[in-house]
Amino acid sequence: MPRLELVSQFHHLFWMGDLNYRVNWQPLKDQKMNHKDNCEPHIFQAFESYLHRKALKVIFRDDQLRDAMANSNAFFGFLEPNVQFPPTFKVDRAPGLPSWCDRILYRSATTANPPKVHSYDALANVSYSDHKPVELLLDLDIWERPPGVDDSVDQAIVHFEDCSVDGLSPTMAASDVYLHWPKQQLLEKSSNTCRINKVSHSKRIEPLVLLRNSVTFLRQALLLLEVRHHDHLASRRFFMGQGYLSLAPALENIEKWTFFDVELILAGLYVGKFQGRYKVVIKKISSISCDTTEKDNLELSDLTETCRQIRQQRKLFGGKVL
Numbered sequence: 001m002p003r004l005e006l007v008s009q010f011h012h013l014f015w016m017g018d019l020n021y022r023v024n025w026q027p028l029k030d031q032k033m034n035h036k037d038n039c040e041p042h043i044f045q046a047f048e049s050y051l052h053r054k055a056l057k058v059i060f061r062d063d064q065l066r067d068a069m070a071n072s073n074a075f076f077g078f079l080e081p082n083v084q085f086p087p088t089f090k091v092d093r094a095p096g097l098p099s100w101c102d103r104i105l106y107r108s109a110t111t112a113n114p115p116k117v118h119s120y121d122a123l124a125n126v127s128y129s130d131h132k133p134v135e136l137l138l139d140l141d142i143w144e145r146p147p148g149v150d151d152s153v154d155q156a157i158v159h160f161e162d163c164s165v166d167g168l169s170p171t172m173a174a175s176d177v178y179l180h181w182p183k184q185q186l187l188e189k190s191s192n193t194c195r196i197n198k199v200s201h202s203k204r205i206e207p208l209v210l211l212r213n214s215v216t217f218l219r220q221a222l223l224l225l226e227v228r229h230h231d232h233l234a235s236r237r238f239f240m241g242q243g244y245l246s247l248a249p250a251l252e253n254i255e256k257w258t259f260f261d262v263e264l265i266l267a268g269l270y271v272g273k274f275q276g277r278y279k280v281v282i283k284k285i286s287s288i289s290c291d292t293t294e295k296d297n298l299e300l301s302d303l304t305e306t307c308r309q310i311r312q313q314r315k316l317f318g319g320k321v322l
Contacts, residue, residue: 005242005265007077008224011112012140015078015105018131021065022099023087047097051086063100076270077263078105081120081136088122088132104136109222111246113141143220148185148212155283156213158223158247160205161257163276165227165264168240177240179205179274180226186210186218205276215254215282218247227264227274240264241271250280 007013025047050059060066060083068074080103087098102122108114116139122132165177179193186208193205212218222244229240241264250258262274 005268007107007265007268008242008244009222011109011220011222012115013107015075015107016103016134016136018089018101019065019103020101021063021068021103022101023059023062023097024064025059025062025097044097051098056084056086060100065100065103072270074268075105075107076265076268078107079114080105081117083120085120085122085134086124088134089130102131102134104134109244109246111248115140146214146216146220148214148217150214150216152285153213153215153282154285155281156210156215156218157281157283158208158210158250158278159281160207160276160278163205163274165240165272165274167264167272177227177229180228181208182224182226184224186212186221186223213282215251218280219251221247223247225262225274227272239266241266241274243274245274245278247280250278253279255279255281 047059050056063083065074065080069078069080083100087100089099089101104120106115118137118139120134120136122134124132126133163179165179168177181187181191181193183190188211191206191208208223210218212221223246224242224244226242227240229238243262243264245260245262249260252258257277257279259277260275263270264272264274
């Protein structure tokens with residue numbers, strides 16, 4: 001879905017390439033240096049000495065990408081295996097320090113089993129460019145995609161209560177916030193909710209009738225959502241955050257209220273959370289048949305009573321029916 005964040009659409013997402021993050025290394029406590037400074041020979045030699053001693057942790061702690069991810073300033077929710085290989089860029093002396101520019105990151109949905117990493121390394125012998133490629137060997141659980149429709153089920157309906165959007169900036173929280181369900185595999189058409197914030201914390205969201213009804217299918221499904229706000233002066237709608245709601249926890253306790261907590265992402269950064277309680281109600285064909293049978297029995301009972309009354313009339317009026 002092109003309008004949704006990539007991180008909200010998949011169970012697993014891998015991001016790899018020359019991410020161009022550098023190293024802000026401090027050879028001395030009172031000497032601040034970053035990759036834009038000219039690398040003097042003695043600085044390069046000091047840096048190189050750590051590489052020869054394989055003390056990568058000492059210099060990797062100043063890696064820009066590591067710091068950005070640790071402070072949630074980039075690639076929120078992504079992980080990277082332990083880096084134990086030398087820098088992959090500027091491996092020869094040149095202006096600027098060698099850096100780990102080439103990286104492989106991954107992000108998994110909360111209900112998906114994360115990859116099992118076997119190795120993460122750089123290919124030092126490959127010299128096609130001024131970068132050294134990196135490789136990641138891992139195991140990833142996959143599953144056969146089950147049919148989305150179960151003929152024994154009529155409907156799967158998601159109910160919500162006690163929902164709120166929290167953690168937004170004061171400016172965002174004061175605006176007219178509402179929830180938007182985009183058209184997707186689980187929904188035939190898009191829909192909006194009423195205003196959602198702490199003022200309407202106890203207000204329920206309208207139930208969602210899902211386009212797919214197979215419980216097996218829904219256990220792996222992600223319900224995509226957007227939080228928006230409406231600018232009445234400009235008559236425009238703005239995205240505030242996007243995320244996904246896994247149905248698996250609710251399907252572990254069908255028809256029972258289950259707490260959920262959805263991280264909201266905008267431009268790859270955390271902006272808040274959508275939380276509340278939800279439950280999934282499965283309406284089976286058998287229950288509908290039962291309802292139909294009961295209705296038929298009632299109609300048959302009414303017909304029997306009518307026939308009895310007709311027979312009584314015949315007795316009273318000599319076999320004639322008035």
